[in-house]
Amino acid sequence: MTAQRDYDALVQRGLSLDLTRGKPSPRQLDLSDDLLKLPTSYRAADGTDGRNYGNLQGLAELRELFAPLLQVPAGQLVVGGNASLALMHDTVVHALLSPVPGAERRWVEEPEITFLCPVPGYDRHFTICERLGIKMVPVPMTADGPDMDVVERLVAGDASVKGMWCVPKYSNPTGAVYSDETVRRLAAMPTAAPDFRIFWDNAYAVHHLTDSPVELADLLALAVEAGNPDRVFVYASTSKVTLAGSGVSFFGSSPANVEWFLRNTAKQSIGPDKINQLRHVEFLRDPAGVEAHMRKHAALIGPKFELVDKVLSERLGGLASWTSPKGGYFISLEVPHAAEVVAKAKAAGIALTPAGATHPYGKDPEDRTIRIAPTYPELEELEQAIEGLAVCVRLVAEKHGVA
Amino acid sequence: MTAQRDYDALVQRGLSLDLTRGKPSPRQLDLSDDLLKLPTSYRAADGTDGRNYGNLQGLAELRELFAPLLQVPAGQLVVGGNASLALMHDTVVHALLSPVPGAERRWVEEPEITFLCPVPGYDRHFTICERLGIKMVPVPMTADGPDMDVVERLVAGDASVKGMWCVPKYSNPTGAVYSDETVRRLAAMPTAAPDFRIFWDNAYAVHHLTDSPVELADLLALAVEAGNPDRVFVYASTSKVTLAGSGVSFFGSSPANVEWFLRNTAKQSIGPDKINQLRHVEFLRDPAGVEAHMRKHAALIGPKFELVDKVLSERLGGLASWTSPKGGYFISLEVPHAAEVVAKAKAAGIALTPAGATHPYGKDPEDRTIRIAPTYPELEELEQAIEGLAVCVRLVAEKHGVA
Numbered sequence: 001m002t003a004q005r006d007y008d009a010l011v012q013r014g015l016s017l018d019l020t021r022g023k024p025s026p027r028q029l030d031l032s033d034d035l036l037k038l039p040t041s042y043r044a045a046d047g048t049d050g051r052n053y054g055n056l057q058g059l060a061e062l063r064e065l066f067a068p069l070l071q072v073p074a075g076q077l078v079v080g081g082n083a084s085l086a087l088m089h090d091t092v093v094h095a096l097l098s099p100v101p102g103a104e105r106r107w108v109e110e111p112e113i114t115f116l117c118p119v120p121g122y123d124r125h126f127t128i129c130e131r132l133g134i135k136m137v138p139v140p141m142t143a144d145g146p147d148m149d150v151v152e153r154l155v156a157g158d159a160s161v162k163g164m165w166c167v168p169k170y171s172n173p174t175g176a177v178y179s180d181e182t183v184r185r186l187a188a189m190p191t192a193a194p195d196f197r198i199f200w201d202n203a204y205a206v207h208h209l210t211d212s213p214v215e216l217a218d219l220l221a222l223a224v225e226a227g228n229p230d231r232v233f234v235y236a237s238t239s240k241v242t243l244a245g246s247g248v249s250f251f252g253s254s255p256a257n258v259e260w261f262l263r264n265t266a267k268q269s270i271g272p273d274k275i276n277q278l279r280h281v282e283f284l285r286d287p288a289g290v291e292a293h294m295r296k297h298a299a300l301i302g303p304k305f306e307l308v309d310k311v312l313s314e315r316l317g318g319l320a321s322w323t324s325p326k327g328g329y330f331i332s333l334e335v336p337h338a339a340e341v342v343a344k345a346k347a348a349g350i351a352l353t354p355a356g357a358t359h360p361y362g363k364d365p366e367d368r369t370i371r372i373a374p375t376y377p378e379l380e381e382l383e384q385a386i387e388g389l390a391v392c393v394r395l396v397a398e399k400h401g402v403a
Numbered sequence: 404m405t406a407q408r409d410y411d412a413l414v415q416r417g418l419s420l421d422l423t424r425g426k427p428s429p430r431q432l433d434l435s436d437d438l439l440k441l442p443t444s445y446r447a448a449d450g451t452d453g454r455n456y457g458n459l460q461g462l463a464e465l466r467e468l469f470a471p472l473l474q475v476p477a478g479q480l481v482v483g484g485n486a487s488l489a490l491m492h493d494t495v496v497h498a499l500l501s502p503v504p505g506a507e508r509r510w511v512e513e514p515e516i517t518f519l520c521p522v523p524g525y526d527r528h529f530t531i532c533e534r535l536g537i538k539m540v541p542v543p544m545t546a547d548g549p550d551m552d553v554v555e556r557l558v559a560g561d562a563s564v565k566g567m568w569c570v571p572k573y574s575n576p577t578g579a580v581y582s583d584e585t586v587r588r589l590a591a592m593p594t595a596a597p598d599f600r601i602f603w604d605n606a607y608a609v610h611h612l613t614d615s616p617v618e619l620a621d622l623l624a625l626a627v628e629a630g631n632p633d634r635v636f637v638y639a640s641t642s643k644v645t646l647a648g649s650g651v652s653f654f655g656s657s658p659a660n661v662e663w664f665l666r667n668t669a670k671q672s673i674g675p676d677k678i679n680q681l682r683h684v685e686f687l688r689d690p691a692g693v694e695a696h697m698r699k700h701a702a703l704i705g706p707k708f709e710l711v712d713k714v715l716s717e718r719l720g721g722l723a724s725w726t727s728p729k730g731g732y733f734i735s736l737e738v739p740h741a742a743e744v745v746a747k748a749k750a751a752g753i754a755l756t757p758a759g760a761t762h763p764y765g766k767d768p769e770d771r772t773i774r775i776a777p778t779y780p781e782l783e784e785l786e787q788a789i790e791g792l793a794v795c796v797r798l799v800a801e802k803h804g805v806a
Contacts (some may be wrong), residue, residue: 026455032454039439049429051649053642098534264534269492
C-alpha cells in the first residue's frame with residue numbers, strides 16, 4: 001500500500017493549495033501595472049471627451065487595434081465592460097426577450113431552447129444556460145474540436161437547437177484548437193432553426209504558449225461565404241491580457257447582429273467606460289504590442305505548463321492521460337473515478353475545480369475529467385499540488401484495482 | 404407680430420446648441436481629473452489584489468463610503484459597473500427570468516406586468532419597460548412626489564402592478580423631492596402583488612444646488628418598519644459625481660433581495676472592476692469628501708440654473724411655468740403646445756429633448772412638458788439657448804392666441 005502511505009504523508013503536510021480557477025498570477029498582473037497611471041489624455045482619437053457619456057459601440061481606435069487579432073472587422077466589433085461573460089449572458093438574454101435577426105419569435109416564447117455543449121467545456125457557459133432555462137446537449141470534443149458528425153446531425157434534425165458554445169482556440173479545458181475543417185463545417189452546416197447561433201468564445205485568441213502560434217480559421221468570414229452571415233457571435237476580452245478584473249471585452253458579429261445587439265444594449269447603458277478603453281489603447285498600442293505583451297505572459301506561465309506535464313509523466317505514466325496545450329489556461333486530466341480523486345485532494349488541502357464542472361449540469365457521465373488550472377500558483381506550490389494530485393490519483397486507482 | 408420677427412432673427416443667427424441630455428460639462432469633469440492617475444495601490448483594504456477576478460459585491464471600503472450617503476447598510480450594497488441604468492435594466496431582466504423573493508413565478512410567466520410611472524419622469528426608465536414588454540401607467544407628479552392617492556389605489560387594486568419607478572430626490576425632470584409623508588406611504592401601502600417592487604433611482608442623492616441640502620426620508624428603513632422589507636430596490640451612481648462614463652454604480656436592498664440579485668449576477672460576471680473602485684475610494688476618501696466634491700459641482704452648475712430661471716422669468720412671466728430645483732440636473736418647463744415649441748427651437752438650431760420624452764411611450768397627453776438640461780453648455784451658450792427657447796414659446800403662444 002505505497003499509495004496509502006504516500007497519501008497519509010501528503011495529508012500530514014497540511015497543504016493549502018488552490019488550482020480551481022484560471023486566474024493570472026500576481027506576476028502576470030504586474031506586467032500591466034502601467035495601466036494604473038493611464039491614460040495620460042482623456043481625448044479619443046476623434047477628439048471627443050472620453051470622460052463623458054456616450055459611444056455605445058466603443059472607441060474606434062480600440063476596435064481597430066483588436067479587429068485583426070479577433071478576425072472581426074472593426075466596424076462590426078463592440079467594446080463592452082470588464083467581462084466577456086456578461087456580453088455572452090446578455091446576448092442570450094437579448095435573444096430571449098427580443099427576436100434575433102432571422103428568428104420567428106423571441107426565444108422565451110419557444111416551447112424549448114437547446115444549446116449544444118462540447119464536452120469537456122467551460123462551466124460558466126453551462127451555468128448561463130442552466131440559469132436561463134436552456135436545455136444543454138453535450139457533444140464530445142476531439143483534438144480537432146467538437147465531433148462534427150454529431151453536431152451536424154443535431155442542428156439539422158432539431159429546430160429547438162438555437163445555440164452552441166465554442167471555445168475554438170486553446171479550448172477550456174482541453175487546449176484543443178478547432179481544425180480548419182471543423183470551422184468550415186460549422187460555418188456551412190444546414191440547421192433546422194433559422195435563428196441558430198454559434199457562441200464563439202475566442203477567450204484565448206492571443207494566449208499562445210509556444211513560439212509557433214496556432215492559426216484559427218475565420219468563422220465569421222466562412223459563414224458569410226457559406227450564405228450564413230448571421231450565424232456567429234464572437235466574444236473575447238483582455239481579462240487574461242491586462243488585468244483580470246479591469247480589462248475590456250469584445251462582441252463581434254454580422255452588421256445585422258451588431259445592430260440588433262446595440263439596439264438592445266442602448267436600453268441598458270448610455271455607453272461603456274471609455275477611459276478604460278483609452279488606457280488600453282495607450283498601453284497596448286497596436287496588434288504587435290499585444291503580441292509582445294503576450295510573449296511576456298508565456299514566459300511566466302509556459303514553465304508552469306511544462307512542470308505539470310513533467311510531474312504527470314513521471315508519476316502517472318500509463319495510469320492517466322492529459323492534454324499538452326499550446327496555449328490557453330488549462331490542462332485536462334483524464335482519470336478513472338475523477339470525483340473521488342478530487343475529494344481526496346480536497347481532504348489533503350489541494351482545491352481543484354469540482355469533478356463534473358466541465359460538463360452540463362455538473363455531470364460527467366464517465367466521471368473522468370479533472371480541469372487543472374496551473375497559472376496562479378508559483379512553481380514551487382504548483383509542483384507540490386501536482387505531486388499531491390498524482391498521489392491521490394494513484395491512491396484511488398489502487399483502491400479500485402486499476403494499478 | 405413681434406414674436407415672429409424675433410423668431411426670424413433667431414433663425415438668422417444659425418445657432419447650434421444642445422440642451423438634450425443631462426451631461427456634466429467639461430469643467431465639471433475636470434474636477435475629477437486626478438482619477439486618471441489613480442489608484443496608487445492595487446491592494447484593497449483587506450489585502451486582496453484588486454487586479455484579479457472576484458468580489459462580486461464590490462469592495463467593502465467603497466460600500467462603506469457610500470452607505471450613509473445612500474441610506475443603505477454597507478452589507479446590503481452592491482457595487483456595479485459604470486452605469487446604474489444597467490443595474491436597473493438587469494434587475495428587471497432578473498425578475499423576468501428568476502422569481503424575486505416573494506414572487507409566485509417569474510415575471511415573464513405573468514399574463515401582464517405593469518409599472519407605475521410618475522410623470523413627468525425619466526425617459527430611460529420608460530424605454531426599459533417598453534423594450535421588455537412591461538405596460539406603463541402614468542401617475543401625476545406633485546411637488547411632494549407622485550400623487551399617493553392614485554398610487555395607493557392602483558397598487559392595491561391590480562396584482563399586475565409589480566413595479567414603480569421613482570427618482571425621489573431632485574426628480575428628473577421637475578426637481579421635486581418626495582416628502583416624508585410620500586415616502587412613508589410608499590413604504591406602508593398595501594399592494595395586491597406580493598412581489599411589488601419600488602425602483603428607487605436615487606440618482607441625485609448628493610447633487611445639491613443650495614447650501615441647505617434637502618433630506619430624503621429613508622425608504623428602505625421605513626419599509627422594514629412597515630413589514631415590507633423586500634419592497635425596495637435602491638440605485639445610484641457616481642456618473643454625475645466623478646466621470647459620467649467611468650464612474651461606479653450601486654444597488655442596495657434587503658438582505659433577501661441582495662442575495663437574489665447576487666445569485667443572478669454570479670451567472671453574468673466574475674466580478675466588477677475593482678481597480679476603478681479603488682480609484683474612487685482613494686479620490687473621494689469618505690462621505691465628507693464626496694460632499695466637498697459636490698460643492699465644487701454646485702459652484703459650476705448653480706449659476707446655470709439661476710440663469711435659466713432669470714431668463715424665463717424675464718421673458719415668459721405669465722406665459723409659462725417652470726420648476727426651480729434645489730438639486731439635480733433638470734428644469735421642467737410647462738408650456739402649451741410643447742411639441743410645437745420644441746420643433747420651432749430645433750429649426751432655429753436649439754436641440755431639446757423631444758417633447759413627450761418625459762412620459763411613457765413618448766406621449767405627453769397634455770403636450771405641456773419640456774425638459775431643460777442646463778449643465779453641459781457654458782453660461783453664454785446657455786443664455787443664447789434659453790433666450791431662443793423663450794422666443795419659440797412666445798411665437799407658438801401668439802400663433803395659438805394665448806399671448
